[in-house]
Amino acid sequence: MKALILHHYPVSPYAEKVRAMLGYKALAWQSVIIPMLMPKPDVVALTGGYRRTPILQIGADVYCDTALIARVLERAAPSPTLYPYGDNFAGRAMAHFADSVMFNLSVPIGFQPGGMMQRFLPDATPEFLAAFAKDRAAMRQGGTVRRGPLAECRAYLAHALPRIEAQLGDRPYLLGAAASECDFALYHVLWPVWQVAAVRPLLEPYPRTLAFVERMAAFGQQGKPEEITSGRALEIAKKSKPAAIEKPQALESDGLALGERVQVMPVDYALDPVKGELLECSAESISVRRTDPRAGTVVVHFPRFGYQLQRAG
Numbered sequence: 001m002k003a004l005i006l007h008h009y010p011v012s013p014y015a016e017k018v019r020a021m022l023g024y025k026a027l028a029w030q031s032v033i034i035p036m037l038m039p040k041p042d043v044v045a046l047t048g049g050y051r052r053t054p055i056l057q058i059g060a061d062v063y064c065d066t067a068l069i070a071r072v073l074e075r076a077a078p079s080p081t082l083y084p085y086g087d088n089f090a091g092r093a094m095a096h097f098a099d100s101v102m103f104n105l106s107v108p109i110g111f112q113p114g115g116m117m118q119r120f121l122p123d124a125t126p127e128f129l130a131a132f133a134k135d136r137a138a139m140r141q142g143g144t145v146r147r148g149p150l151a152e153c154r155a156y157l158a159h160a161l162p163r164i165e166a167q168l169g170d171r172p173y174l175l176g177a178a179a180s181e182c183d184f185a186l187y188h189v190l191w192p193v194w195q196v197a198a199v200r201p202l203l204e205p206y207p208r209t210l211a212f213v214e215r216m217a218a219f220g221q222q223g224k225p226e227e228i229t230s231g232r233a234l235e236i237a238k239k240s241k242p243a244a245i246e247k248p249q250a251l252e253s254d255g256l257a258l259g260e261r262v263q264v265m266p267v268d269y270a271l272d273p274v275k276g277e278l279l280e281c282s283a284e285s286i287s288v289r290r291t292d293p294r295a296g297t298v299v300v301h302f303p304r305f306g307y308q309l310q311r312a313g
């Protein structure tokens, strides 16, 4: 099997979701630490424009978005499964709610001054923190995600936590005795609250939730990745051939045919189009082939849900 290369940085909650999945599946992986803000020339050489974190590289295939990465890891190592109760609507709905709604209230809580950045980057200069805030504001421009004021985020969390506690009941995980995709989604959004001593008390009235986060965090600590440089990852991409796509489909492609030049980008934020030749567009994923002077010919894959496909402008 080709190596799994995760491009990420330590303080990223979405990256923590994948690190925990890798640990849960006891998969060996290689780690490339990427910049936290733009410019990210080596990331963009692989993706063609997508800048969000993390991405998973397998040879010359680049997988964007943790919803798709979960399915790729499942293919790489079916056991233990991330879908022990089936890949069903309840699990997907919980994962989506955690990723899309809860992420946007837990980040303002966990990333307040003195929070996650202080914990993971104690030496960050005021200039870096200001550049980070500016980068994120620019990334969200034109997007559809509203981040409310802190008091509102805390109120929404207070609304969600008793329900999470009730959902856990006497089960270790949201859907039962085994962990599934939605547990990893909920874990990574509670992670910034749990990591920061000043806000962890918000979780303390909910002992099952707290025990759940601790259980999930143990998966995150299990992996022992091999560090490689982004230059090495680009060489690997250049030397590799993208995996063949069997029986490619063009489902609901609005008239776009396989082989056409298209662009793909998220619907919510970080609206950076990735242009290339459409190789597949199914109910699960969109794949485009593109060539970069340093990465060579790569295929970039996105989940179908949450991404827009258009003729290349």
Ligand SMILES: N[C@@H](CCC(=O)N[C@@H](CS)C(=O)NCC(=O)O)C(=O)O
Binding pocket: 012, 013, 014, 015, 036, 037, 038, 051, 052, 053, 054, 064, 065, 066, 067, 099, 139
């Ligand atoms: N839907 C995406 C969201 C990923 C995301 O928003 N990640 C954050 C970091 S936790 C990000 O990309 N921040 C900007 C950056 O890293 O450049 C996924 O599931 O992977």
